[in-house]
Amino acid sequence: MSESWLSVKNLSKHFDTSKGPLKAVDSVSLDVNKGDSYGLVGESGCGKSTLIRTILRLLEPTSGEIFLEGREIAKASRQSIRNLRRKMSLVFQSPHSSLNPRMTVYDTLARPLLVHGITRNKKDTTIEIVRLLKLMGLQAEHMIRYPHELSGGQKQRIAIARALAVGPEIVFLDEPTSALDVSVQTKILKLLDLAKKEKQLTYFYISHDINLIRVVSDKMGVMYLGKLVEIGETSTIMKKPFHPYAVGLFKAVPDPDPDKKLPELLLTGEVPSPVNTPSGCVFHPRCPFTWDRCRKEVPVLLKQEDGRGVACHKYS
Ligand SMILES: Nc1ncnc2c1ncn2[C@@H]1O[C@H](COP(=O)(O)OP(=O)(O)O)[C@@H](O)[C@H]1O
Ligand SMILES: [Mg+2]
Numbered sequence: 001m002s003e004s005w006l007s008v009k010n011l012s013k014h015f016d017t018s019k020g021p022l023k024a025v026d027s028v029s030l031d032v033n034k035g036d037s038y039g040l041v042g043e044s045g046c047g048k049s050t051l052i053r054t055i056l057r058l059l060e061p062t063s064g065e066i067f068l069e070g071r072e073i074a075k076a077s078r079q080s081i082r083n084l085r086r087k088m089s090l091v092f093q094s095p096h097s098s099l100n101p102r103m104t105v106y107d108t109l110a111r112p113l114l115v116h117g118i119t120r121n122k123k124d125t126t127i128e129i130v131r132l133l134k135l136m137g138l139q140a141e142h143m144i145r146y147p148h149e150l151s152g153g154q155k156q157r158i159a160i161a162r163a164l165a166v167g168p169e170i171v172f173l174d175e176p177t178s179a180l181d182v183s184v185q186t187k188i189l190k191l192l193d194l195a196k197k198e199k200q201l202t203y204f205y206i207s208h209d210i211n212l213i214r215v216v217s218d219k220m221g222v223m224y225l226g227k228l229v230e231i232g233e234t235s236t237i238m239k240k241p242f243h244p245y246a247v248g249l250f251k252a253v254p255d256p257d258p259d260k261k262l263p264e265l266l267l268t269g270e271v272p273s274p275v276n277t278p279s280g281c282v283f284h285p286r287c288p289f290t291w292d293r294c295r296k297e298v299p300v301l302l303k304q305e306d307g308r309g310v311a312c313h314k315y316s
Contacts, residue, residue: 004031004067005202006055006170011064011074012226013047013054019275024050026226026277027064029301032202032219034169039217039234040206043249043271047226048206049093052172056088057081086116089168093175095155099147105133105158106143112165132161135198137191153184157191164195170202178209189216210253214238222246225282226274228301232308242310244287281313289314 013025024047032038040048053059055066057076066074073084092098099108109129112118119125130140136157147155156176163171173192177185193216196203205216213220213234220237222230222245230243241247248267269286272278278285284294293313301309302316 005034005069006032007065007067008055009065009067011051011054011066012062013050013059014062017275022273022275023226023277024274025054028223028226028228030221030228030231032170032204034202035200036219037196037203037217038205039213039220040204040223041210041213041220041249042208042223044208045271045274046223047274048208048223049174051223052090052174052204052206056090056172057084058090086166087169088172089163089166089170090172091156091160091163091174091176094179095152095159096147096179098159099155101147103146104143105129105145105150108158109133109143109162109165112162116166118165118167128165132165135164135191135195136161137187151184152180153188156180156188160188160192160195164199167199168201170204172204173206175207175209176205177212178207185212192216210250222249225271225277227282227311228309229283229311230308231301232306236306236308242304242308242315243283243312244289244314245283248286281311 008028008030010027010029011025012023012027015022015024028051040051042048050059054061057073061074064074065072068084068087076084106129109132110125113125113128119128129143133140133142138154138157142154150158177188180188192203195201203216205213207213217234219232220234221228222243224245230237230241230246237246241250252267267286272285280295280297281287281299284290287294297313299311299313299316301311303309304315
């Protein structure tokens with residue numbers, strides 16, 4: 001049993017490859033409270049998409065536990081996964097590939113409503129679709145459109161409307177705006193925020209973009225090579241990241257606040273392959289503070305005085 005609304009414990013997802021097991025997600029633990037906006041940040045390839053796909057049970061976990069409202073779902077049966085699909089939905093990164101080009105907006109939105117028995121006849125379905133379109137700042141006449149008749153931003157708003165159609169409690173957003181222009185991005189984030197308030201949703205954002213995570217989340221995690229290296233309140237971590245990887249990652253992005261100075265540290269080298277990961281702390285080959293212990297011992301996430309968790313021997 002866990003007290004958090006969504007709780008992930010030592011969750012791993014390893015893929016079999018010809019070179020050996022690829023540890024895309026390696027013993028990740030995190031907690032999300034109802035109503036939170038959680039942000040997960042990390043470079044491309046660090047395992048963010050795999051983590052949420054495993055939580056959503058689109059991928060079978062290799063090991064670990066997932067609790068939703070205290071119920072273990074990592075081993076849930078196919079039947080109960082169907083019910084979970086209503087509670088947890090996903091918005092994909094690319095609206096261009098996630099919408100079926102042969103389906104009108106109406107059909108795209110009607111499908112989840114009918115499959116889950118949310119509406120049972122054409123009249124109710126249409127009413128609900130108009131409501132969803134309005135929620136995403138679109139009009140009823142968009143119903144008859146095909147994806148190719150819509151802009152990138154409109155497509156992504158349809159994809160979000162589809163994710164909201166089933167009346168989810170939590171929405172996972174996988175780089176929801178990274179394919180879009182900044183102005184369109186801002187508009188969509190505002191619409192998402194309004195929908196969150198109206199429907200009392202919980203959001204789980206993942207992005208490689210620190211400035212996005214800064215804006216949208218109140219709690220966050222920093223991921224590196226399949227592991228969470230720092231977790232806590234977004235404001236606390238953004239003000240002063242502790243983990244050398246987080247420091248380097250934030251340093252690489254200009255902060256909108258010029259008064260904030262982070263210690264000099266730039267990420268050098270490449271992200272190692274998740275097959276044959278480095279011994280001890282997976283960040284040690286790129287870390288300027290590496291000492292003996294870092295090569296030998298895997299650091300665990302330890303709670304610090306200000307409430308954040310850091311997996312680094314410098315802070316243990
Ligand atoms: N189906 C798969 N089979 C093998 N390796 C995969 C598969 N899916 C993802 N990976 C690998 O897992 C790692 C994490 O990928 P991903 O979760 O997509 O990262 P992110 O979303 O942070 O960019 C990468 O090394 C990627 O190549
Ligand atoms: Mg991804």
